[in-house]
Amino acid sequence: MMKILVTGGAGFIGCNFVRRALRVKKDWKIIVADALTYAGNLENLEGLKEKYNDRYDFIKIDIRDKESVDELFKKEKFDGVIHFAAESHVDRSILGPLAFVETNVLGSVNLLEASRKYFKSDKSRFLHISTDEVYGALGDEGFFTEETKIVPSSPYSASKASSDLFVLAYHKTYGLNVVITRCCNNYGPYQFPEKLIPFMIKRALDGEPLPVYGDGRNVRDWIFVDDHNDGTILAFEKGRAGEVYNLGARCEKRNIDLVKLLIEKLKACLKDKKDFKEPEIAFVKDRPGHDFRYAIDPSKAESELGFKPKISFEEGIDLTVKWYIENEGWWRRIISGEYLEYVEKQYGGK
Numbered sequence: 001m002m003k004i005l006v007t008g009g010a011g012f013i014g015c016n017f018v019r020r021a022l023r024v025k026k027d028w029k030i031i032v033a034d035a036l037t038y039a040g041n042l043e044n045l046e047g048l049k050e051k052y053n054d055r056y057d058f059i060k061i062d063i064r065d066k067e068s069v070d071e072l073f074k075k076e077k078f079d080g081v082i083h084f085a086a087e088s089h090v091d092r093s094i095l096g097p098l099a100f101v102e103t104n105v106l107g108s109v110n111l112l113e114a115s116r117k118y119f120k121s122d123k124s125r126f127l128h129i130s131t132d133e134v135y136g137a138l139g140d141e142g143f144f145t146e147e148t149k150i151v152p153s154s155p156y157s158a159s160k161a162s163s164d165l166f167v168l169a170y171h172k173t174y175g176l177n178v179v180i181t182r183c184c185n186n187y188g189p190y191q192f193p194e195k196l197i198p199f200m201i202k203r204a205l206d207g208e209p210l211p212v213y214g215d216g217r218n219v220r221d222w223i224f225v226d227d228h229n230d231g232t233i234l235a236f237e238k239g240r241a242g243e244v245y246n247l248g249a250r251c252e253k254r255n256i257d258l259v260k261l262l263i264e265k266l267k268a269c270l271k272d273k274k275d276f277k278e279p280e281i282a283f284v285k286d287r288p289g290h291d292f293r294y295a296i297d298p299s300k301a302e303s304e305l306g307f308k309p310k311i312s313f314e315e316g317i318d319l320t321v322k323w324y325i326e327n328e329g330w331w332r333r334i335i336s337g338e339y340l341e342y343v344e345k346q347y348g349g350k
């Protein structure tokens with residue numbers, strides 16, 4: 001049995017990862033370590049202990065706390081770490097960058113230090129989950145490859161770029177067995193309702209206007225969360241040590257087109273619900289440093305790892321809209337006072 005630590009496993013991508021990995025990797029024991037910040041939710045992991053028993057454990061731990069991290073690593077002797085834990089929201093990083101430095105940079109270095117000291121063997125691997133946002137923005141043309149210069153625009157992407165550099169430095173300096181993946185925008189079940197897709201679904205269901213930054217022409221590259229997580233498993237198992245792999249599904253969409261598609265899908269799902277009104281789109285002031293376009297070239301992961309996303313955008317959006325409609329209780333429960341305050345500050349009550 002391989003003992004794998006998954007940090008941030010109570011968050012959006014992490015919880016989908018844990019569910020998937022427990023199903024397909026029958027020789028893995030997964031220990032989830034999560035601080036349960038506003039974005040982490042134990043409900044996302046409900047039922048796993050009962051179903052997987054000895055193959056699953058949860059521990060509440062803050063990766064900023066070096067002592068606790070060291071203790072955990074010393075005790076467990078991991079065969080691998082898959083590091084999702086992060087402050088992950090760009091808009092929040094603009095309002096308060098320090099938390100991003102503390103968790104994304106310091107927290108990651110705490111994990112690297114503990115891995116270097118207490119990993120079970122030199123075969124034990126540290127997989128760092130990063131983002132295409134470290135590459136900055138593209139114009140109308142071109143794609144991010146692993147060779148693209150790192151020029152982050154937001155405090156969030158700057159903190160992720162810093163942690164990427166530490167991960168690579170631990171490989172070069174200490175020979176730690178590391179791999180980095182940089183993925184494009186994820187969507188799917190269990191995503192916190194302040195992120196674009198669930199945020200729009202929630203607003204539409206509540207009969208509120210859908211705020212779109214600027215003129216909505218900004219382009220994002222999308223991947224269904226399960227496809228990202230299949231790529232994560234491949235990178236963990238087959239990636240070459242010290243290498244970076246871009247993960248993406250070659251699926252670029254302008255924000256405004258995405259919002260229009262969501263409205264269409266919602267209308268189709270809710271056509272029998274009499275009180276559902278087609279939502280209006282409200283264009284709001286663009287955010288500072290808003291990157292124009294992201295587009296990932298995943299060729300290296302395709303050729304070296306055999307990575308191949310399976311879910312089309314239409315299919316994935318359909319699944320996601322249905323999930324949020326069927327799981328209204330889930331997102332209503334996590335919308336806390338703090339969240340409402342944040343939305344008010346960000347969108348000025350629109």
Ligand SMILES: NC(=O)c1ccc[n+]([C@@H]2O[C@H](COP(=O)([O-])OP(=O)(O)OC[C@H]3O[C@@H](n4cnc5c(N)ncnc54)[C@H](O)[C@@H]3O)[C@@H](O)[C@H]2O)c1
Nearest residue numbers: 008010011012013035036037039040062063085086088186
């Ligand atoms: N969401 C995307 O589209 C996307 C795209 C590319 C890469 N990523 C990366 O994937 C990872 C997961 O993203 P997500 O969207 O699931 O984020 P999320 O915000 O939904 O989840 C983050 C998780 O990390 C936990 N966490 C935060 N600070 C912590 C700390 N100090 N100690 C321990 N746990 C802590 C939270 O409780 C939460 O469970 C992040 O590293 C992010 O940078 C996300």
